[in-house]
Each structure stands twice: as structure tokens, then as C-alpha cells.
Amino acid sequence: MKNILKYTFAVLAIGFVGCEPEFDKSVTDAGFYSSGTANFAKFVAVGNSLTAGYNDGALYITSQEASYPNLMAEVFEFAGGGEFMQPLMNDNTGGMMFNGTQILENRLVLGVDDQGNPGPIRLEGTPTTDATNKLSGTFQNMGVPGAKSYHLVAPGYGNPVGVPVGQANPYFARFASSETASVIGDAAAQAPTFFALWIGNNDILGYATSGGSGVDQTGNLDVTSYGPNDITDPNVFASVYSQQVEALKGAGAKGVLLNIPEVTSIPYFTTVPTNAIPLDAGTAAMLNAQFEGYNTQVLPGLVGAGIITPEEAALRMINFQAGQNYPIMVDEDITDVTQILMGPPFQLPPETAALLGKLRQVKSDDLIVLTASSVLGTTPDPSNPMGIMGLTIPLPNHLVLSTTEQDRIRNATMAYNAVIQGLAVNHNLAFVDAKSALAQVADGGVSYDGGVLTSQFVTGGAFSLDGVHPTPRGYAYVTNLILNAIEDTYEAYLPKVSVGSYATITYHNN
Amino acid sequence: MNNLSKQNYTMRKLLLFAVFTLSASVAFAGGYRVALQGQKALAMGHAGVAVINSSESVFFNPAGLVFLEDKLSITAGVTGVFSNISYQNTVTGDYAESDSPMGTPLYFYASYKANDWLSVGLGVYTPYGSEVKYEKGWVGSHLVNSIKLQAIYIQPTISVKLSDMVSIGGGPIYATGSVNFDRSLNRTLTDLEGNRSTVEVDAKGVNNWGWVASAMFNFTENLHLGATYRSEIILDTDDGDATFSNIPKSPLTPFEDSSIKAGLPMPAELAIGLSYDFDKLTVAFDYNRAFWSAYESLDIEFENPNIPDSFNARNYKNSSVYRFGVQYDVSSMFTLRAGYYFDETPVRDGYFAPETPRNDSNNFTAGLTVNISDNLQIDAAFLYSHFKEVNASYDYYFEDGVAVPFKGTYKTNAFVPGLGLTYKL
Numbered sequence: 003m004k005n006i007l008k009y010t011f012a013v014l015a016i017g018f019v020g021c022e023p024e025f026d027k028s029v030t031d032a033g034f035y036s037s038g039t040a041n042f043a044k045f046v047a048v049g050n051s052l053t054a055g056y057n058d059g060a061l062y063i064t065s066q067e068a069s070y071p072n073l074m075a076e077v078f079e080f081a082g083g084g085e086f087m088q089p090l091m092n093d094n095t096g097g098m099m100f101n102g103t104q105i106l107e108n109r110l111v112l113g114v115d116d117q118g119n120p121g122p123i124r125l126e127g128t129p130t131t132d133a134t135n136k137l138s139g140t141f142q143n144m145g146v147p148g149a150k151s152y153h154l155v156a157p158g159y160g161n162p163v164g165v166p167v168g169q170a171n172p173y174f175a176r177f178a179s180s181e182t183a184s185v186i187g188d189a190a191a192q193a194p195t196f197f198a199l200w201i202g203n204n205d206i207l208g209y210a211t212s213g214g215s216g217v218d219q220t221g222n223l224d225v226t227s228y229g230p231n232d233i234t235d236p237n238v239f240a241s242v243y244s245q246q247v248e249a250l251k252g253a254g255a256k257g258v259l260l261n262i263p264e265v266t267s268i269p270y271f272t273t274v275p276t277n278a279i280p281l282d283a284g285t286a287a288m289l290n291a292q293f294e295g296y297n298t299q300v301l302p303g304l305v306g307a308g309i310i311t312p313e314e315a316a317l318r319m320i321n322f323q324a325g326q327n328y329p330i331m332v333d334e335d336i337t338d339v340t341q342i343l344m345g346p347p348f349q350l351p352p353e354t355a356a357l358l359g360k361l362r363q364v365k366s367d368d369l370i371v372l373t374a375s376s377v378l379g380t381t382p383d384p385s386n387p388m389g390i391m392g393l394t395i396p397l398p399n400h401l402v403l404s405t406t407e408q409d410r411i412r413n414a415t416m417a418y419n420a421v422i423q424g425l426a427v428n429h430n431l432a433f434v435d436a437k438s439a440l441a442q443v444a445d446g447g448v449s450y451d452g453g454v455l456t457s458q459f460v461t462g463g464a465f466s467l468d469g470v471h472p473t474p475r476g477y478a479y480v481t482n483l484i485l486n487a488i489e490d491t492y493e494a495y496l497p498k499v500s501v502g503s504y505a506t507i508t509y510h511n512n
Numbered sequence: 513m514n515n516l517s518k519q520n521y522t523m524r525k526l527l528l529f530a531v532f533t534l535s536a537s538v539a540f541a542g543g544y545r546v547a548l549q550g551q552k553a554l555a556m557g558h559a560g561v562a563v564i565n566s567s568e569s570v571f572f573n574p575a576g577l578v579f580l581e582d583k584l585s586i587t588a589g590v591t592g593v594f595s596n597i598s599y600q601n602t603v604t605g606d607y608a609e610s611d612s613p614m615g616t617p618l619y620f621y622a623s624y625k626a627n628d629w630l631s632v633g634l635g636v637y638t639p640y641g642s643e644v645k646y647e648k649g650w651v652g653s654h655l656v657n658s659i660k661l662q663a664i665y666i667q668p669t670i671s672v673k674l675s676d677m678v679s680i681g682g683g684p685i686y687a688t689g690s691v692n693f694d695r696s697l698n699r700t701l702t703d704l705e706g707n708r709s710t711v712e713v714d715a716k717g718v719n720n721w722g723w724v725a726s727a728m729f730n731f732t733e734n735l736h737l738g739a740t741y742r743s744e745i746i747l748d749t750d751d752g753d754a755t756f757s758n759i760p761k762s763p764l765t766p767f768e769d770s771s772i773k774a775g776l777p778m779p780a781e782l783a784i785g786l787s788y789d790f791d792k793l794t795v796a797f798d799y800n801r802a803f804w805s806a807y808e809s810l811d812i813e814f815e816n817p818n819i820p821d822s823f824n825a826r827n828y829k830n831s832s833v834y835r836f837g838v839q840y841d842v843s844s845m846f847t848l849r850a851g852y853y854f855d856e857t858p859v860r861d862g863y864f865a866p867e868t869p870r871n872d873s874n875n876f877t878a879g880l881t882v883n884i885s886d887n888l889q890i891d892a893a894f895l896y897s898h899f900k901e902v903n904a905s906y907d908y909y910f911e912d913g914v915a916v917p918f919k920g921t922y923k924t925n926a927f928v929p930g931l932g933l934t935y936k937l
Contacts, residue, residue: 022609023598023923025901029605064706080605094705111704114763125704452699452916475700497605502916503651505700509762 029497035080038494040256042078045086046142046194047071048154048185048250049201052480053145054173055088057466057473058507059124060096060109061147061173068474071143071198073481073499078196080497088143089177097129098172100165104129105172110467111510112460120460122467126512133172134162144189146174150204150234151418152225152242154185168230190249197250197257198484200436202243202418203265205234206411210265211470213371213400214334214407220414233410236417243418247425256492258432258484261419266408267444269459270469271369276328278370278378279392283324289393293320296358300348310337318362322393328364329378329392332399335406336360361396367405372459372469374401432491434483448479452502455479463506474504543779543804543828543858544642544661544868548591548617551891551932555879556837557851559798561738561785562728563839566934567623570635570669572783573738574681575728577623577631577671582936588620589891589932597644597869599652601920606651612644619932623671633669633683638662639742640689640778644867649708652918653696655909656867657710663689663747663778667724682725687778689747690716693867697756698911701765707758709765713772713812715752720745722778734789744780744806749773754814770816777806785835792842798835804828804858825908826865831858837877847881849893862917864904869922871902881934891932899924 027034047053047070054061055069066072066088075086091098096109106129113123146153148171153159160178164170179188189197208231209216216231223238250257265271281289301315310318314337320330340359343350350358364370370378378392389395403411419437426433440457442448443464447456455476456462459469464476472480478501485496550568553560560572567585569576593615599608623633641662648657664687671681694712701709722745729737752774756767785798807828813821837851855873864871879893905919 022596023899023901023925025598025600025921025923029600029602029607034602035605064702067706077605112762112764118763120764452911453914498603500604500606500651502911503699505702508702508704509760509764510704511762 029080035497036493036495037078037081038489038492040488040492040494041195042081042083044084044142044192044195045071045075045078045197046144046189046192046250047074047198048144048189048246049199050145050149050204051147051471052203053143053198053200054147055143055145055477056147057468057471057477058096058110059107059466059468059471062091062094062096062109064094065096065109065474066090066143068477068504069143069145070477070481070484071145073478074198074484075142077481077485077496077499081494086142087139089137089141089173092131092135093129095125095127095129097131099129099132100172101132101134105133105165109508111508112467113511122460123512125510131176133165133175135176137177140179140188140192141177142192144185146171146185148173148204149185149201151202151239151246152234154201155242155245157182157184157187159184186246186249190252193252194250194255194257197255198260199246199250199257200260201246202239202262202422205239205418206262206414207265207470209233209407210403210411211270211371213398213403214410215400218410218414220410233414236414236421239418240421243421244425247429247431251429256431258434258487258491259422259426260434260436260480260484261422262415263437263440264415265411265470266369266403267440267457268470269457269462269465270372271403272444272457273372273459273469274370274375274378275326276364276366276368276370277326279327279329281322281324281327286322286324286327289322290320292394296320300343300358303348304339304342307342309339309342317365320361320363328366329370329397330361331364331368331397331402332360333362333402333404334360334399335404336362357396364397364402365405369403369408370397371401371403377401430491432484432487434480434487436480436483439480439483443476443479450475450479450501455501460507467507473506475501475506478504543802543807543831543870544640545779545781545802546593546615546617546638546641547833548593548895548928548930549619549637549639550587550621551589551591551879551893551930552849552881552934553837554591554895554930555849555851555877555891555893556796556839557798557835557853557875557877559785559787559796559835559837559851559853561726561740561783561798562736562787563785563794563796564728564736565839566936567621567633570621570623570633570667571619571637571639573726573728573740573785574633574669574671574683574724575679575726576738577633577669577681578625578629578673578679579728579730580623580625580631583625584623584937585934586620586622586936587891587932587934588618589930590616590618591893591928591930592616593926593928595897595926596924597866598923599866599869599920601651603919604651606920608646608650608652610644610646615641615643617641623669629673631671633671635667635669636664637667638664642868646866649696652866653708654699655695655865655906655918657694657696658692659694659867660692661689661776662691663687663745665722669724677730679728680726681728682723685722685724685742685745687720687722687745687747689718689776689778691718691752691774691776697767699916701760703758703760709756709758709760709767711767712755712757713752713774714755715749715772715774718747718749718752720747736787738783738785738787740783742781744803745778746775746806747778748775754812754819766818768816768819770814770819772815773813774811776810779803779806792840794839796835796837796839798833800833800835801830802833802858803830805830807858825863827860827863828858829860831856845883847883849877849879849881851877853877855897862905862907864902864922865906866918866922869904869924871899871904871922871924873897873899879930887935887937889934889936891934893930893932895926895928895930897924897926897928
């Protein structure tokens with residue numbers, strides 16, 4: 003009897019397999035979604051760290067899985083999309099080795115210190131990704147962290163030999179097709195039917211994150227003379243960018259272009275307040291006494307001698323008060339008066355002259371970089387408790403992005419963006435105004451299924467712990483912007499990703 | 513005497529069998545009610561409150577037992593539940609199919625006619641249960657990865673004839689239940705390797721008492737009216753276990769394994785039915801009212817004070833089932849049955865969760881009894897449950913105080929074949 007039951011159920015079980023209830027119209031049916039006039043069979047994405055899926059100061063497997071090209075490819079699968087391969091890192095540690103020596107740092111995680119204060123820390127551990135281990139095959143995510151616009155067209159950018167000397171990129175070295183390959187060449191060789199291009203961010207970002215330490219190269223067309231923190235000449239950008247669009251377009255591929263966001267609204271620049279230093283009335287008076295001679299004699303003297311304008315003298319005044327105070331800083335863009343102060347009539351000792359040479363106080367529209375938070379208010383020389391960073395020791399130039407430096411970045415960004423939008427229009431490509439989108443995130447935020455995405459560091463959800471790159475949730479938001487643009491341009495109908503289902507930052511104590 | 517002790521032995525053996533192998537049951541009725549308490553009744557749309565034909569009446573209407581013609585009636589059965597859920601969200605393209613294993617609810621009833629006015633009986637059955645399983649980490653994983661719930665009712669019963677027209681019956685119910693529930697902590701929390709952080713809640717041997725009372729009226733020899741009320745039983749536990757997995761190593765996520773307190777109601781149910789015997793034909797109609805409003809919220813309190821308690825609003829409403837069945841004696845060998853019932857969902861709009869995604873259903877049943885000998889019958893029944901495609905959402909999931917509705921389209925069905933044996937003297 004028991005056997006009869008068993009066999010009966012076995013037969014019935016076979017009969018009911020595949021009796022899954024079917025929807026009248028299933029999302030899995032061909033034709034439910036549509037690629038419109040686009041063709042997603044071969045989708046290739048080209049760009050920098052944003053395209054690679056970089057976040058928390060590193061590239062690692064789970065960050066790559068949430069890259070916007072990968073999310074797009076998952077959506078494209080509903081509308082004729084083909085295989086999409088990424089040059090996945092070897093682990094979730096982030097960081098990279100070169101022949102056994104670590105050359106790139108591990109990912110950041112949110113740790114908690116002994117006092118219970120949360121803050122970003124580097125994940126401990128040895129990375130298992132080595133730049134000299136060549137991946138085989140072609141990859142459709144051609145996002146290369148660190149790449150500037152002109153790097154994409156540079157042959158040999160993935161030559162491992164060039165990595166230790168800074169002539170090549172360790173990420174591209176892992177999957178470049180040859181020692182002389184260029185990123186754009188390898189992408190075009192795949193003959194994409196659809197492409198995404200988001201490049202140009204690093205052409206200003208290095209300058210910005212280094213507090214304007216580089217050179218604005220506007221007017222200089224020779225990229226071989228550029229340093230890593232320089233601003234790329236807009237004509238150079240226009241030239242290489244149109245080359246890239248032509249190469250990706252090939253025989254008529256369709257695609258999407260993204261413009262360059264305003265970097266000054268990212269948490270890297272907006273987290274540390276400009277008036278970060280609290281003082282009581284006594285300390286403020288004591289400090290003011292030290293700068294009294296500078297304010298009342300040196301500055302008027304310099305104006306009188308015609309060396310600086312009255313406006314510059316006003317900018318250079320130092321004044322502390324009870325409450326929150328602006329730190330003092332070195333500004334490379336104001337007149338260097340070091341030598342003059344050492345001569346008559348001032349006759350200041352060299353150290354004092356050097357201190358005052360390019361000194362001013364930070365203003366409310368300057369931007370202090372995120373990394374300054376670990377040095378502001380500290381005493382770098384333990385034997386000198388009066389040497390306080392920001393009060394008696396000026397913040398170095400690379401920790402502050404002055405308004406002058408911000409203007410250079412803004413001008414270059416506007417020039418790049420004019421090129422990008424112009425090419426999108428000329429070639430009938432989908433266009434995403436990433437600049438406006440980021441401005442919206444920074445200014446009040448955008449709502450998603452579960453809250454509001456803002457640029458607030460750590461808690462806002464949009465930006466990872468490096469303060470520059472989006473979180474997976476931020477990338478998911480970008481993905482939907484792109485999908486909407488594709489629908490508008492190519493009459494497609496596509497599913498959208500659920501932004502709230504993507505993670506933000508990772509908690510971990512080493 | 514000899515016979516009786518042999519039967520007692522058989523009963524004990526069957527009882528043990530029933531208690532220890534009741535492995536899984538799957539909700540296919542409203543909420544987590546599993547209406548599969550006898551193949552004869554199931555084949556007639558699970559209508560049986562006013563039907564007098566076997567010891568299945570231990571469940572359907574204990575008062576009817578005293579009108580059974582047989583001195584002894586023992587019946588036992590097993591049902592295979594193949595239930596399937598499809599889910600999709602046309603905005604996101606998410607699609608999922610449940611991967612629930614076959615459920616096998618069982619029942620065992622015995623009735624013994626002590627004298628002309630008194631019968632005694634025993635029933636073991638599983639009126640509540642649910643087993644739903646999705647792929648781990650699916651899009652609704654923050655609501656449920658899998659749930660397995662079962663309650664076994666053990667019910668000693670007496671049935672007393674007050675007159676040829678009226679009898680009453682009833683008895684205490686000892687309920688023992690268990691629940692296992694697994695879900696992700698939220699939509700995004702993972703460990704360093706990207707593995708979703710999950711919690712598994714497990715409670716076993718959760719017991720409580722309830723009761724059943726019923727009456728049967730024979731207006732004529734052919735027209736019967738029955739009514740049965742089964743009390744609510746709340747299964748409360750204060751020593752369940754919560755096991756957390758893939759939790760980030762951080763004081764910001766202080767999730768550690770903890771004991772838990774939780775309670776789940778097995779709602780009260782009222783059944784009223786009519787049956788009429790023609791020559792070879794019996795027709796039956798039952799009305800069931802399930803008092804689901806008892807299920808307001810599924811709350812899990814963690815003993816560890818660092819872990820926030822979990823409150824999951826359910827807010828079920830009382831619901832009705834309308835059952836209709838016919839039985840036809842083809843020959844002394846065969847009896848055929850067929851039935852239909854309409855099962856209202858107790859789930860309100862906005863509370864439609866993937867753990868029990870049940871909307872109103874139309875249910876079609878058929879079955880037969882084969883008399884192998886004067887003493888032995890084989891009962892077979894088949895049920896097909898059809899649920900209309902429904903757009904629904906669960907609006908009471910919160911992240912950081914913000915409601916995150918889980919929306920989608922569900923389509924569900926169930927194929928339920930059952931087999932039973934009846935032994936009578």
C-alpha cells in the first residue's frame with residue numbers, strides 16, 4: 003500500500019512539474035519589452051572608474067557587479083541584449099598588486115573607533131589581484147579607473163611594463179589585447195551595436211582633489227607635458243572625444259553619452275566645513291594679537307608700496323573670534339610676498355616671512371577637501387603644542403580648493419560638456435545630463451523607493467566612502483537616468499532597476 | 513475483545529505514524545488554513561458538516577458520529593499538495609517562481625460507537641500550515657525567503673444523541689505547532705563578500721489547548737443540518753531561536769543569535785451545513801466563517817535588547833468559504849463525488865505579502881470511494897485551486913521609518929491529489 007502511494011505521488015509529481023501558473027503577459031516573454039530602434043546585441047561601455055564600478059576607493063567584485071554598464075546589460079537582456087563580460091577583480095578586498103608588491107590600496111569600509119565614532123577605514127588584507135595576471139577574452143565593460151579622455155586613445159596604455167613608471171594603467175594592463183592596444187581600439191574592435199561613453203571626469207578631478215595643485219593646461223595641446231593633477235585643455239578634449247565617438251559608432255552603432263558633473267558638489271569637497279575650528283574668546287584674542295602687526299602694518303605697507311591691491315589686502319586679513327573660525331591657508335594664487343617681507347622696511351625673519359608669504363584665511367566659498375579632516379586642528383610636531391594645523395600652521399594649498407581654482411574647473415567642465423552635448427545631437431545619440439542630475443542629488447536629493455538619495459557623506463546613500471564615487475545605489479540611480487534617455491531617443495521600452503535594492507556603504511571593523 | 517485490542521494497537525500505531533511523520537503542509541486556502549481534512553469531504557468541495565458517512569465527522573461535525581451505522585470507523589489519508597506561485601514586477605522586470613516542496617498533510621480519525629446514544633472518537637489532523645520557498649536572495653527576500661509552519665491538532669471526541677433528531681458533540685483540542693521562517697534583514701545589508709544578511713527564526717513544540725463543539729439536526733431521515741465551532745488557539749512561544757547569518761563584523765550591526773518571543777493565532781472557525789439524501793444522491797452545502805481578524809501582526813521580540821524587535825502588520829479580516837458538493841452511489845462498489853468551493857481571502861488590500869500570497873480562489877474537486885470489501889474502502893480525491901492573476905502590494909515594510917511597498921503581480925495555483933483508507937466494522 004505504501005508503495006502504491008509512493009508511486010502514485012511520483013507519477014503525479016511528474017505531471018505537475020511545469021504547471022507553474024503563467025501570467026497573461028509575462029515579463030519573460032519576448033516582446034514584453036522593446037529595444038525600439040536600438041540594437042543591444044553587442045553592448046560595450048567605455049569610460050573611467052565610474053564606468054568600471056569603482057567605489058569606496060577601490061574596485062572589487064561586488065562593486066563591479068553594481069557598475070552601471072552591468073546593470074544596463076541586465077536590463078538589456080529583456081530586449082535582445084547579448085553577453086556582457088566584465089574584467090572582474092580577483093576578490094572583494096579591492097587593491098592591486100604588481101608582481102607581488104601592493105600598488106593600489108584596499109577598499110574603504112565604515113569602521114567604529116574605540117570611542118564609538120564611525121568613520122572610513124581601509125580594509126585589512128592582501129589583495130589577490132595582480133596587474134601582471136592577464137585576463138583572457140574580450141570585455142564589454144571597458145571602464146578603466148584613472149583614465150582621462152586622452153588616455154583612451156593612447157596606444158600602450160595597457161602595457162604592463164609601463165605600469166611601475168606611471169606610463170600605463172594597471173587596470174587596463176589586466177585586459178588590454180596587446181602591449182600597444184588602446185582602450186578605444188579594443189572597444190571598437192568588438193564592433194558594438196550599442197555603446198555608452200562617459201569620460202572626461204578625471205580631466206578635472208585630479209586638479210580638484212589635489213586642491214588645485216596641478217596646472218590648468220588650457221591652451222597647451224601637448225598632453226605629453228601634462229602632469230596627473232592638471233586640467234586638460236578643452237580643445238584636446240574635443241579632439242579625442244569626437245575620435246572616440248566616431249570609433250564607437252563605427253558603421254552605425256547607437257549609443258548614449260554622459261556629460262561631466264560639477265565635482266565641487268561631491269562629499270569630498272562639501273563634508274569638511276570651512277569654519278571647522280571652535281575657539282573661545284581668550285584664545286581668539288591671543289591669536290589676533292599675534293596677527294595684529296600683520297593686519298595693521300604689513301598689509302597696509304604692501305598696499306602702500308603698490309605690491310598688492312587693497313582688495314588683496316582685505317582678502318589676506320586674519321581675524322579670529324569666539325565661536326567657529328576659518329583656518330589659515332596657503333594660497334598659490336595670491337601674490338608671493340616672502341622675499342619682500344624679508345627686505346626693508348619689513349625686515350622679517352625668514353620663517354615669519356615664509357609663513358606670511360602666501361597666507362590668507364579660508365573663506366566660506368572655498369572648499370576644504372575631505373582628507374583635511376584628519377589634519378585640521380592637530381599638532382604635527384608633538385614638541386610644539388602651539389603649532390596647531392589651521393591656527394598657527396596654515397593648511398597647505400592641496401587641502402583647499404579656492405574659488406579661483408573652482409572657476410578653472412567650472413570653465414573646463416562647461417567646455418567639455420558643450421562638446422559632449424553637441425556630439426550627441428549631431429550623431430542622434432542618447433544624452434544623459436549627469437551634471438544636472440548630480441546637482442539635484444546635492445541640492446535636496448532625489449527620492450527613490452525607500453527614501454531620499456543625497457550627497458551627505460556616509461549617510462546620504464549616493465556617495466561611497468571615498469567621497470568621490472557613487473555607491474551601488476548611486477550607480478543604480480545613474481542607470482535609470484541612462485535607461486530613460488535611451489527610451490526617449492530610441493523609442494525603447496525597458497524595465498528600470500530598483501534603486502533601493504542596491505547597497506550603500508559596508509560596515510566592517512578590522 | 514480480541515478484535516478491539518488489535519484495533520487499539522492499530523490506532524496507536526497510526527497515531528504515532530501521524531504525529532511523527534506529519535512533515536509538511538502547504539497553505540492553499542485563505543491565509544495559512546489547509547482545508548484537507550478528509551478525502552470524502554474534499555471530493556465534495558470539503559463540505560461535510562451535515563454529511564454522515566464516516567469518521568471524518570470527528571473533524572467536520574463530532575455530533576454526527578453517533579449517527580454512523582458502523583460500530584467502528586477508522587479513516588486515514590494523505591494528501592499531496594503541489595502549489596505554485598509566480599511573481600513579476602513589470603516596472604523592474606523582476607520575475608520569480610516559488611520552489612515549494614510538495615506538502616503532505618495527513619489525517620487520522622477513529623470513531624467507536626459505545627452504545628446507542630454515545631460514540632467516542634479521536635482525531636489527529638493539520639488544519640493550519642504553510643510551506644513556501646523562494647530562491648534565496650530573490651527580490652522579495654527582505655520579506656521572506658522561506659516559511660514553514662505547521663500545527664497538529666489532536667482531538668479526543670464524544671458524540672451524544674439527545675434524540676433521533678438532535679445530537680451534540682465535541683471535545684478538547686491539543687495543538688502542537690512549529691514554525692521556521694527565513695528572510696533577509698533588509699534589501700541591502702551584506703557581509704564583505706556581498707552575501708545577504710539573513711535571520712532564521714525557529715520555534716518547535718509550541719503547544720496550547722482549544723476545543724470544538726457541534727450539533728446535528730435531522731429534520732427528516734434525509735435532511736440534515738450541522739454546525740461546528742472550533743475555538744481559536746494561539747500558539748505562543750518564548751523560547752524560539754533566531755539565527756543570524758552573514759552579519760557584518762561591526763558594532764553597527766549588533767545582530768547575534770538570540771532567543772525570541774512570538775505568537776501566531778490559529779483562528780476560530782464556524783461551519784454550518786445542510787445536506788439532503790435522495791435515493792442514491794447526496795447534496796451538501798457548507799458555509800464556513802474563519803475569524804482571521806485574530807491575525808493582526810506577526811511580531812518577533814528578541815531577547816537580546818540590542819536587536820530591534822520585528823513588527824509585521826497583517827491586519828487580516830474575517831473571511832467566508834462557500835462549499836457545495838454532491839455524492840452519487842454508482843454501485844455497491846463505487847461512490848463518485850464532485851464539488852466546488854469559493855474561498856475568500858482574509859488578506860486586505862495593501863497587506864498582500866509573498867509569504868501567503870492568497871487572493872480569492874475558485875476550487876474544483878472530484879473523487880471516488882472504492883469498496884474493496886465490506887470493511888475496507890479506498891478514498892481518492894483531487895482538488896484544483898485556481899487563483900486569478902492579481903496586482904497587489906505589501907505596504908507595511910519599513911526601512912529607516914520609510915515605507916517600502918513590495919508590489920507586483922501574483923498568479924498562484926495548486927494541484928492537490930489525496931488518497932485515504934477507511935476501515936469499518
